[in-house]
Every structure is written in structure tokens, then in C-alpha cells.
Amino acid sequence: MDRNANISDPPFEETYKNLFLKHNITPLTTTTTTTTTTATIEVRDLPLIDLSRLVATAAKERENCKRDIANASREWGFFQVVNHGIPHRMLEEMNKEQVKVFREPFNKKKGDNCMNLRLSPGSYRWGSPTPNCLSQLSWSEAFHIPMNDICSNAPRNIANGNPNISNLCSTVKQFATTVSELANKLANILVEKLGHDELTFIEEKCSPNTCYLRMNRYPPCPKYSHVLGLMPHTDSDFLTILYQDQVGGLQLVKDGRWISVKPNPEALIVNIGDLFQAWSNGVYKSVVHRVVANPRFERFSTAYFLCPSGDAVIQSYREPSMYRKFSFGEYRQQVQQDVREFGHKIGLSRFLICN
Numbered sequence: 142m143d144r145n146a147n148i149s150d151p152p153f154e155e156t157y158k159n160l161f162l163k164h165n166i167t168p169l170t171t172t173t174t175t176t177t178t179t180a181t182i183e184v185r186d187l188p189l190i191d192l193s194r195l196v197a198t199a200a201k202e203r204e205n206c207k208r209d210i211a212n213a214s215r216e217w218g219f220f221q222v223v224n225h226g227i228p229h230r231m232l233e234e235m236n237k238e239q240v241k242v243f244r245e246p247f248n249k250k251k252g253d254n255c256m257n258l259r260l261s262p263g264s265y266r267w268g269s270p271t272p273n274c275l276s277q278l279s280w281s282e283a284f285h286i287p288m289n290d291i292c293s294n295a296p297r298n299i300a301n302g303n304p305n306i307s308n309l310c311s312t313v314k315q316f317a318t319t320v321s322e323l324a325n326k327l328a329n330i331l332v333e334k335l336g337h338d339e340l341t342f343i344e345e346k347c348s349p350n351t352c353y354l355r356m357n358r359y360p361p362c363p364k365y366s367h368v369l370g371l372m373p374h375t376d377s378d379f380l381t382i383l384y385q386d387q388v389g390g391l392q393l394v395k396d397g398r399w400i401s402v403k404p405n406p407e408a409l410i411v412n413i414g415d416l417f418q419a420w421s422n423g424v425y426k427s428v429v430h431r432v433v434a435n436p437r438f439e440r441f442s443t444a445y446f447l448c449p450s451g452d453a454v455i456q457s458y459r460e461p462s463m464y465r466k467f468s469f470g471e472y473r474q475q476v477q478q479d480v481r482e483f484g485h486k487i488g489l490s491r492f493l494i495c496n
């Protein structure tokens with residue numbers, strides 16, 4: 142175990158030792174402790190959309206706002222929203238509870254009953270399960286929580302006397318309930334802007350308890366350069382709403398190049414997931430993104446994933462369809478199988494219909 146590592150940190154260095162050795166990656170000396178991972182990456186502002194325009198008195202302004210959301214989803218697959226209706230104090234509260242739970246000892250977090258949080262098995266995750274190369278390495282830990290674990294149970298004293306996590310459940314519930322309204326609102330706009338007439342589509346497929354909330358923590362990585370906090374991936378959902386702190390590190394692919402997202406304290410980030418790309422027949426883009434580890438600062442983010450139930454069938458809204466239809470359960474299983482076999486997700490390209 143690395144002598145500098147905190148007892149709450151997962152044993153990254155120990156676990157990735159052989160991978161570092163194989164790739165000749167040696168610890169940086171004190172004179173070279175800056176990472177080069179971000180050095181050549183362009184920093185760009187994502188499209189910024191003011192959601193207060195959705196309730197403007199002028200109908201034209203409301204329509205223009207919807208058009209901007211749809212255009213950003215086609216051209217970038219990513220955008221930022223301000224005046225999104227999530228109170229600042231709720232975001233701060235979420236961050237505070239998240240910091241506390243990650244500060245718990247690693248052995249307790251990874252334990253079978255995960256600090257008595259009564260979450261589904263495998264909710265606490267860290268690192269990459271099967272990295273074959275450096276680009277598949279993730280220097281981060283996460284609680285990936287099915288909202289069903291939080292929504293469907295009566296309030297209980299989950300903390301079992303642990304004051305550090307006593308508010309976590311109610312904070313997650315409040316946060317997720319508020320963010321789910323925003324997620325549904327944006328998803329409904331995207332459905333409407335494709336001219337689809339079934340405007341209840343999202344409500345029929347998704348409910349608050351089919352969604353997921355993921356709390357991410359990226360410990361600093363001072364000793365190695367070229368280390369990723371989260372390996373490149375697309376999200377397996379309709380759309381994701383992300384709240385991040387001000388450290389930065391999120392990058393996405395735009396026009397074939399990695400670009401770095403500049404944090405904006407007023408904004409939430411929205412990105413399109415694979416299910417919207419499949420349903421929209423490739424119109425809305427589920428874009429590859431990653432997080433680079435910071436050499437000095439730890440980083441936190443919270444992601445809300447708008448997901449349907451496992452048996453929901455995803456099929457393009459119009460023919461000829463680029464993808465064969467699949468159930469969300471089938472999609473998730475395929476992703477898990479590919480990660481086990483190849484060390485990374487293959488995703489939607491598995492479901493392409495080759496004409």
C-alpha cells in the first residue's frame with residue numbers, strides 16, 4: 142500500500158503497478174510533478190443554454206430555446222444549462238454529503254453491506270475492472286446507485302448510528318427528485334423537436350425509480366502522468382445531467398479531437414446517452430467522454446442518468462433504422478460482457494444494422 146495514500150482511498154497504485162511497469166511508466170520525481178495529459182488539449186466552452194427562456198412570455202423565445210437544445214444535442218451531444226431550477230443550496234448539500242461518504246474507510250465502502258447503506262450489490266465501484274492498457278485505467282471511485290434502492294423503500298435509519306452518512310439518503314432522494322424533473326423536461330423537448338407525436342414516450346419508458354445516480358470521486362494522482370480519472374466511454378442512458386465542482390478534468394470528443402470542458406459554477410452539464418442516439422436514429426449524438434486525473438486536487442461530480450426499465454424496448458422512431466431494436470436490459474448485459482472480455486464498452490455499434 143502506498144504510504145501516502147489515505148485509508149479512504151482505494152489501492153490504485155498497488156493494483157495498477159504491473160500495468161505501469163509494462164508500459165514503462167515510472168513515478169514522477171518532485172521536479173516533474175505536472176501531468177502532461179491535459180497539456181495539448183484545447184479548452185472550449187460548451188454551448189450554454191439559459192433555461193429561463195423556456196418560460197418566456199414570447200412563444201418565439203420558448204421555441205428558440207427548444208431549438209438550441211436540439212441543435213446542441215445534434216452537433217455536440219453535450220451542452221450546459223443555466224437557470225436550470227436546481228437550487229444552489231441543494232447542489233452544495235449533495236456535494237457535502239458526497240464528500241463525507243467518500244471519506245469513510247475504503248474497507249467499509251467496499252464491504253458487503255457498504256456501511257449499512259442497503260444499496261444493491263456492486264453499487265460501490267473503484268478503478269477499472271479489467272484494464273488492458275493505460276487508456277482503460279480509471280483513477281476514481283463511485284457509488285452507482287439505482288434510484289429504486291432509494292425510492293422504493295420507506296425512510297429508514299440507514300446510517301445505523303454513523304453521523305457521517307445519516308443525511309445521505311434523504312439528500313440523494315431530494316436531489317434526484319428535483320434533477321429528474323429537469324431530465325424529463327429536456328428529454329421531452331428532444332422528443333418533440335424530432336417531430337415525434339408520442340409526447341408521453343419518455344414518461345412511458347422511464348420513471349424516477351428506473352434511473353440511476355452516480356457519485357464520483359477522483360483522488361489526485363501526483364505520481365504518474367497520463368493517468369485517466371475515468372476511461373473514455375459513452376453513457377448507456379437517454380441523457381445525463383452532471384453537476385461538477387470547479388477542479389475540471391472532463392473532456393469530450395468534438396470533430397475527432399479531445400476538448401476540455403471549462404467548469405462553470407452556475408451551470409449543469411447535459412449529455413446525450415446511447416438510448417437517445419438509438420431512438421433518434423443517430424440524430425442526437427452520444428459522445429465519448431473521459432476525465433483526466435488531476436495531479437494536485439481531488440474532484441467530485443454527481444451524475445443523474447435518465448434510464449428506462451430493463452424490459453423497455455428501444456427502437457428507432459423512424460425507418461429505415463440504423464440499429465436493431467433491443468431492450469435496455471439486453472443492452473446493459475452486452476456492455477457488461479464486453480467490459481469483462483475486452484476491458485472496455487463497445488456500445489451501440491454492436492447493434493448497427495449493416496445494409
Ligand SMILES: O=C(O)CCC(=O)C(=O)O
Nearest residue numbers: 355357385391432442444
Ligand atoms: O465526472 C465527470 O465529469 C464525468 C462523469 C461521467 O462521465 C459518468 O459518471 O458517466
Ligand SMILES: [Fe+2]
Nearest residue numbers: 374375376430
Ligand atoms: Fe459518463
